[in-house]
Amino acid sequence: MENWEYKTxxxxxxxxxxxxxxxxxxxxxxxxxxxxxxxxxxxFDTNAGQGHSRDVIAVFKRKS
Known part of the structure; x- marks a missing residue:
């Protein structure tokens, strides 16, 4: 079985x-x-309103 680790x-x-x-x-x-x-x-982004993004959240994975 493969094991994965995740990073946000x-x-x-x-x-x-x-x-x-x-x-x-x-x-x-x-x-x-x-x-x-x-x-x-x-x-995905967190919306700050009026077309602006407050933050962008990126989720990654790799085999551990």
């Missing part, structure tokens, strides 16, 4: 009221975890 990473988009995702910075974050063997399995 919070990416902050900016100040108290939220902001827009810096795509290049976010992609670099994802690639950093990918190089360490983590696979992205889910990604």
């Amino acid at each position: 990473v919070k990416y902050q988009t900016g100040g108290f009221l939220g902001g827009k995702v810096d795509e290049e910075e976010f992609e670099n974050l994802l690639n950093e975890y990918g190089m360490k063997g983590w696979e992205l399995v889910s990604c």
